[in-house]
Amino acid sequence: MPQDSDSEDDVPLGARVAARAKQTETDAVMKNDDSEDEDFVGGSRKRSRESKPVTVKEEPKAESESDEDDEESDSDSEDEEPLNKRKAIAKKPPVKMAPAAKSPKPNPVNENNNKKLFWETLSHSGVLFPPPYEPHGVKLIYDGRPVDLTPAEEEVAGFFAVMKDTDYAGKAVFVKNFWTDFQRILTPKSKAIVKDFKKCDWTPMYNYFFEQREKKKQMTKEEKLQIKAQKEVEEEPFTHAMIDGKKEKVGNFRVEPPGLFRGRGEHPKMGKLKERIKPKDVIINIGRDSPVPACPIPGEKWGEVRHDRTVTWLAGWKDTINTKDWKYVQFAATSSIKGESDQKKYEKARKLKDFIERIRKDYRAKMKDADNKIAQMATATYLIDKLALRAGGEKDEDLADTVGCCTLRVGHVTLIPPHTIHFDFLGKDSIRYDQSHEVDPVAYKSFGRFMEGKKDEMDIFDKINPTEVNSHLQELMPGLTIKVFRTYNASITLSRLLKETPEGTVAQKKSHYDSANKEVAILCNHQKGESKAHAGQMQKLTEKKDQMEAELKELQKEKPMSAKTENKIRGLKERLSKHMLSMSMKEELKTVSLGTSKINYLDPRITVAWCKRNEVPLATVYPKTLVEKFNWAMEVEPEFDF
Template identity: 45%
Template sequence: MSADVDMLVDEQPSTPKPGPSSQNGQVAMNGHQRSEDSYLSPMSEDEDEMPLSQTTRLKSETATPEVRTLKRKQLAASDSETETPLAATPVKPKRAPRKSSAKTVPNGTAKNGVKKEAGSDVDSDYDDDVPLTKKKRVANGKGKTKAPPKKKVKVESDAEEDGDGDDDEPLKKAPAKRKRKVKQEEKDSSDDDDVPLKKPAKKTTAKAKKEESAEVETKPKRKGKAKKEEEEGDAQDTKKRKKKEQEEEDVYKWWEQQNADGDGSIKWTSLEHNGVYFPPPYQPLPKHVKMKYAGKPVDLPPESEEVAGFYGAMIETDHAKDKTFNKNFFDDFLKILKQYPPKDRTKITDFSLCDFRPMFEHFEEEKAKKKAMTNAEKKEAKAARDKLEAPYTHCTLDGRKEKVGNFRVEPPGLFRGRGEHPKKGCLKLRVRPEDITINIAESAPVPKPNVPGKWKSVVHDQTVTWLANWVENVNGNYKYVFLAAGSSLKGQSDMQKFDKSRDLKKHVDRIRKDYSEDLKNKLMGDRQRATAMYFIDRLALRAGNEKGDDEADTVGCCSLRCEHVTLEPPNFIVFDFLGKDSIRYYNRVAVDEQVFKNIKIFKNDKEDGDDLFDRVDTTGLNKYLQSYMKGLTAKVFRTYNASITFQQQLDQGTPANGTVQEKLNAYNHANRMVAILCNHQRAVPKTHEQSMGKMRDKLRGLKYERMKLRHALFGVDAKYKKKKKYAEDESDLDDDGIADHEEQWKTKEIEKAEKKFQKDNDKLAEEGKELQDDSVLKDRIKEIEAEFKRLKKERGTGKATLKREKPAEKIEEAIDKLDERIKTFKLQMEDREAGKEVALGTSKINYLDPRITAAWCKKHSVPIEKIFSKTLLTKFPWAMEVDADWKF
């Protein structure tokens, strides 16, 4: 059930909780969503504790041990990253996570060129911008350390344990020779990463020691369950902290190095990995599961049965209804049958007599079994898979641990292709070690395959970034294993691509001037090249390459045929062709008068199937462009135009004082403009209407919640009925809508209770404890039904009862917050509807400089997590550190 009505009956304004993510990855705004169970049961009194209240220092030196013990607990609690520090203790900076090695920055330097002390942790700046505060002694006139006042003994003791000083206390200057000694001690302490930083030892009076000893003795011990829970909580916190530190340690900030451009031909100096992970061998089907031919079961050997199973798993898909797909599959299936004929000597010659349904039904049963697995069984299965794949997920590149991207070899299957590919349905053969070339350093050990066999070859090519490759049998294309998207090599490649497109700004005016002049050039080759450049620049068309007869009939600018372009006087051109991935490009656009004349000339005396630009090819065009700028190709124009258009749209359309959702809508609108420019279309998702229906239901729930709050407000004070803001009923919320909403709500709550009951029992079973009785679930369902009976009685009465009475002011505040949520949610719905036929992800990944997004988010205070997925954040770490005023 939606959490929308929870505020209505049991709102806790003082402790708002963030709501769950809405559809399409957008997070519910303003953090007003409540626990979904709160509307039926009163809030527990022993829920998560609030941060400790602020306290003042004990001024009396004669404070009792019990008071000092309480103070000690509070100080310890204030060290937590998630608790609010006590007012009595100065705010301590977060400690930078330790690093066991430092390979990214030369010793003696930090990022931004700041000089560091010898022997310090060179990577510390990478994890925390706040340096550890240096500790200084307070010395008396004779150079001896004074004994600290008794009332500060405990504060200093805690600081020593944490390695943090009292930053809010003014530091007194010590004599020069003492200062040098302290500095040397600090440098020495940083040499060992495993030892926490501490302040220099201080001489403590006997009286102070006695006082500390007394406090330790009087500190109460936690017993039983409370102690166990505390230990478990500490263990979990430690585990999370270590995991976070490890993740931060794994981040190699290559972009902060002086030679991060990587323009040299040598890509790496050392490379070691464990090869690729081959899929497990085929497991034959149970004896009773067989394909049929002419109504009779066929006894196939494993090699042929595997291929038959590939098709059997797809008989309910659109692929199995495609003539080309079926023909290609059956042709390859017959070849396999010739090599591995049926054991019962059945002659298979007619595809229409083949029945693969028994296989399909078996596969569906296996899917159902997997879905029915308990969470514990799923975790166990995943852990087993992860253990097998673990050696292949990372490699060692130049002494650093880097994540490998596609380390899994593609399993055999049927080629599906994209669009109207002529080879769809062909058999993709099983790849074996004998097909694969491995690339490693000469000094690295040769990895051993996880299946029987030997590598095709082992090379040591430092000028390439692939780890392994092989040739797939369907199209004869090379398949490569590269590092993951967030790796240093991939990141450098991305950064160079966007920097190159950004550099194009310096040359684009000159290029445009030249090709505009060449539109009238007497040489037909130059005139065609200029016209093609006009389309590539203005319409962001792909350059296009030659296609073979065995490839999909997709075209780009240079490979356009006369049939793809239609002239409409006075100056309109209609483009209609299949672009990349067989996506139709249709665009009616007004062009310059000279361009219109040129297309008319180019089409003269040509057939529909003839090339429009018969004197231009991609190679010649790119060679011409490189005379303007090193490395410039037609492809760079597409990235440049996408990014510059995006930047302009954001600058023009972002509301300076809008809400976060209004800014997000402006961002998505700019993204849509780029997607339209680049023809990143998509078919309306099959689940779109279903998704929009759920959103409409949720909006109705929000309005229902508002109605109940209004009725509760009228019960507190009847004068509100006369106020226009509260008097009008919510739109689209009639009696039938209310009844339907409550019925859906009730069903969801019962389902939720059943899932929670099952989950709790699964957990108890894992722990070997006694399971809950079914009566627990029945009692919970009775409570839910009783609550909805009460809501049913309130229908049409104009009255509502909240679980907890609230003053009118609090109800007014709740309504105002709900109005804001409704406004935000309507914007989300509009955004979803507007983007149903546009693919926004393609441009984010490939064409939009991620620094534009990072800078925009900082400038307009929009969390980047609302725009970039975790995958994109991992892919573009180098873009996250730009300033808010950065422009493409």
């Protein structure tokens, strides 16, 4: 779910804020907050993305493991921008469909209602709120004159000021949304003065934050350790919870501080104000006989206290940006609760092996059916199986125009004879899906049939919706969902590719593993934008390669060549080979996100067994966080086959 802030000393403040503190891709996706660091930004604390509570659509779900595609639920992350810089299909109004069924609101009173119960006793300390805003008194300059702002106004102004030199501050949508919300919180007195965004000068505030950052960098080691120790004392009561008498780690106990929403890709809500969450917004879920956590803010109280044993979340509140979403405090990824859930998830995907041929035979036959609804359902199932597409679903008009299998429109698809289909659309989190696939000839004909006579803005699958698709999958196999299908295909693909591992060094075997992981990431459309630092990093690696090659050339000039020189040459060649392999993989993976599939779609037993069979240290492919998360998989036999 972060890296010591001192490591960013040479990076401009605006760039640091826009990029955030990022430890590793794995940590970023995991949403676990073990080692989170915080920076003072805009007078309040800024968190890294890892400590964000899990975001879930609608109301609490019945089971903790039912979190579909939780790996990308954090919609406020700019760490992995989508590859949508090229021109994508223009946004068109979607054809209205029947809405997906909403999860029922848990009933805290009647707990014997045929739902699975996850615990008998549960106790915890609630959530940790960000500190209250402390005004700094630095003025906003408007039309050349300083303006006195209230603390609430100053705080929001600071959110923009600290970002004034970032790419976000140059985006029209970001500025428009910020300005609308800023005007909304201004008092009549301030609103009468601050009328035009273009007349605002944020420089004094920006300079103030920069100076605060510099002061922090100048702290002694002892001062930093003292701050860290104080932080640990504040957090200690919230880091663990007791469930059925067992102490388990909590993964995300902090309430997100206010700030400006960024989102992924060109999100239409970027720049909007994420308002401060208060106790009245929070639902506490706890055992009936456990003491309710004391509300930490004087004069306020929790919005609700529940005793719902059909879920494992500890607290929740509505997202202030996407108000249909809920954010939940969950147990940590390394907890036994999550471990059991993961193991069940992968076993369910593994079970699909017993049904897959029957399912494929079924959809191959039904794609030819004269009834368009039957044929569309079969073709959608084919796409979910073969291309790992999500179902898609209707969303609010002010959200990004993202689609999935069921919501594909004619303009998203190009048919290329004899049977290739090119897809170009924005998938989940505005990640662009721009791929061509050679498909089953029957599926190709079906697409032509479904698209015939329709305009670009019309739905291809106009006879079905995501709810019906999920119901259909349940008929094919008990417990089968689109997430299970994606997990199965991701894991089976990795397992197949790893069986082709050639003999070689550990570095060569790791390269093969990364290539296999890349194929899975492409299958699942796990992409990221090329890092701004990539070109510079590659330049340094190239310079190092040139230096090694020059050294090798110089050593080879020695005549006659001594044994010592021969050993040097041998060692240098090995290092050069490893370095060039590393360079090649870095370039190859610059727009592919490997961590998402590793954490959420690939059965860890495949990786652990592969490492054992090939004598590759697990740390070569798994960071410590994943070893802890998947500790249940560590004892798997080398012969394990998914």
